[in-house]
Amino acid sequence: MDKRNLGLWVLTALVVGNMVGSGIFMLPRSLAEVASPGGVISAWVITGFGVLMTALVFGNLSLRKPELNGGPQNYAKALFKENTHSSLLGGYLVSWGYWVANWSGNVAIITTFASYLSTFFPVMESKNPLFKIAGTTITSGGVITFIVCSILLWGVHILILNGVEGAGKVNFAATAAKVLGFVLFIMACLFAFQSSNLLPFYQPVEGEGGVSTGFLGQVNSAAIATLWAFVGVESAVVFATRAKKKSDVKKATILGLLIALALYLSITLLVMGTLTQHDLVSSQKPLVDALKVAIGPSGGMIMALLGIISLTGATIGWVLLSAEVPFQAAQQKMFIPAFLKENPKGAPVISLWITNLCTQLFIFSVVSNSMAQAFDFMIFIATLAFLVPYIFAALYQLKLVITGDTYEKSDHKRMVDGIIAAIATIYSIWVIYAGTADIKTFLFGVALLASGIVFYPLVPKKGYHKEKNPVE
Numbered sequence: 001m002d003k004r005n006l007g008l009w010v011l012t013a014l015v016v017g018n019m020v021g022s023g024i025f026m027l028p029r030s031l032a033e034v035a036s037p038g039g040v041i042s043a044w045v046i047t048g049f050g051v052l053m054t055a056l057v058f059g060n061l062s063l064r065k066p067e068l069n070g071g072p073q074n075y076a077k078a079l080f081k082e083n084t085h086s087s088l089l090g091g092y093l094v095s096w097g098y099w100v101a102n103w104s105g106n107v108a109i110i111t112t113f114a115s116y117l118s119t120f121f122p123v124m125e126s127k128n129p130l131f132k133i134a135g136t137t138i139t140s141g142g143v144i145t146f147i148v149c150s151i152l153l154w155g156v157h158i159l160i161l162n163g164v165e166g167a168g169k170v171n172f173a174a175t176a177a178k179v180l181g182f183v184l185f186i187m188a189c190l191f192a193f194q195s196s197n198l199l200p201f202y203q204p205v206e207g208e209g210g211v212s213t214g215f216l217g218q219v220n221s222a223a224i225a226t227l228w229a230f231v232g233v234e235s236a237v238v239f240a241t242r243a244k245k246k247s248d249v250k251k252a253t254i255l256g257l258l259i260a261l262a263l264y265l266s267i268t269l270l271v272m273g274t275l276t277q278h279d280l281v282s283s284q285k286p287l288v289d290a291l292k293v294a295i296g297p298s299g300g301m302i303m304a305l306l307g308i309i310s311l312t313g314a315t316i317g318w319v320l321l322s323a324e325v326p327f328q329a330a331q332q333k334m335f336i337p338a339f340l341k342e343n344p345k346g347a348p349v350i351s352l353w354i355t356n357l358c359t360q361l362f363i364f365s366v367v368s369n370s371m372a373q374a375f376d377f378m379i380f381i382a383t384l385a386f387l388v389p390y391i392f393a394a395l396y397q398l399k400l401v402i403t404g405d406t407y408e409k410s411d412h413k414r415m416v417d418g419i420i421a422a423i424a425t426i427y428s429i430w431v432i433y434a435g436t437a438d439i440k441t442f443l444f445g446v447a448l449l450a451s452g453i454v455f456y457p458l459v460p461k462k463g464y465h466k467e468k469n470p471v472e
């Protein structure tokens with residue numbers, strides 16, 4: 001069976017669908033908590049530029065090193081000397097980190113789906129206590145939300161088991177519907193926009209303990225949240241082995257980024273201009289509340305329905321991506337061999353089961369916390385984990401530039417690509433620095449990444465020799 005069945009528009013839909021997922025629905029509230037309008041817009045501009053550089057790195061590598069397509073783990077492996085334990089360990093740890101980032105990020109998307117579904121079923125937000133476990137109060141709304149999230153996760157699981165191509169087409173339809181819906185949202189909110197809601201454009205934001213955060217601190221705080229919006233820009237690269245044409249991978253990556261960036265900037269500004277600062281910070285579903293202001297109660301229902309469709313598509317795309325990452329890594333002999341198993345429809349069955357069981361475990365977070373709190377925590381963990389493969393891809397691009405590999409008689413292009421890779425590396429390091437200010441988040445993220453060492457002995461070592469210098 002020919003697996004190269006994903007065309008340009010399906011690949012672009014995967015990129016847009018994975019980027020324009022939960023972020024567009026919850027980020028306006030998350031950003032309003034940590035930054036004034038001036039800080040938010042500055043963070044968007046910096047993030048958009050940084051991610052564009054990262055997208056150019058991925059797109060360039062997909063053309064210069066097509067044999068390494070299938071995920072950023074291949075670039076981490078190629079960064080070190082071939083057939084050494086350093087190359088295997090580098091590829092494995094990036095595969096592990098990227099996989100963890102994917103399935104933990106799925107929790108944020110699925111809980112956002114539940115948040116928007118609660119528009120039709122308010123009982124999902126009930127704070128009525130049922131019982132306590134280890135000092136944690138379990139609410140009736142939390143239990144119902146947990147059941148809803150679990151149904152969505154395993155419904156998508158069954159869909160993908162019936163074939164990756166079919167799931168990709170469903171994701172394409174959902175992505176097309178949400179892009180159209182967002183255009184209508186933008187048109188409606190233009191009439192309700194109040195510039196006074198953006199004033200003061202800049203003011204210090206009071207955080208925990210009454211500590212005020214200045215402009216640069218606000219940009220730092222908003223940077224990791226805005227990056228979450230663009231996570232998924234590498235989706236076309238991960239599915240490159242299933243693409244009809246190699247050239248479509250770079251085109252889909254850049255086109256998807258530009259579509260997502262236009263939607264994000266437009267919608268964030270409109271939501272901030274439609275709702276007051278107080279209403280925005282306290283909102284569990286900011287786009288629904290914004291459309292209620294724009295066209296009345298029916299607007300909220302329309303936006304909630306659009307959110308449900310969009311987030312269903314995003315869940316399909318991200319679960320697909322989450323299962324594909326360890327599957328591709330196992331094919332490159334950089335992951336646990338059991339993840340290689342496919343069913344007769346070509347779906348990576350073992351990878352899918354283990355990925356979704358891990359996601360299910362983290363969905364328990366909604367039982368006691370609000371959906372907004374669960375979203376905030378998971379995007380921090382997932383985004384920090386995503387930055388590891390992004391840095392390795394940029395470093396590998398720098399290696400090609402320095403060695404001249406694939407740049408015969410192309411000095412100008414070599415210099416340009418070197419500048420792009422350097423900017424992408426600096427940007428990723430800056431976001432890690434900004435996002436690890438909270439030591440609890442940092443330690444939890446490191447623990448998830450480090451847990452991969454426990455399973456490293458299961459990775460086949462045949463063909464790898466012990467190098468003289470272990471950091472080659």
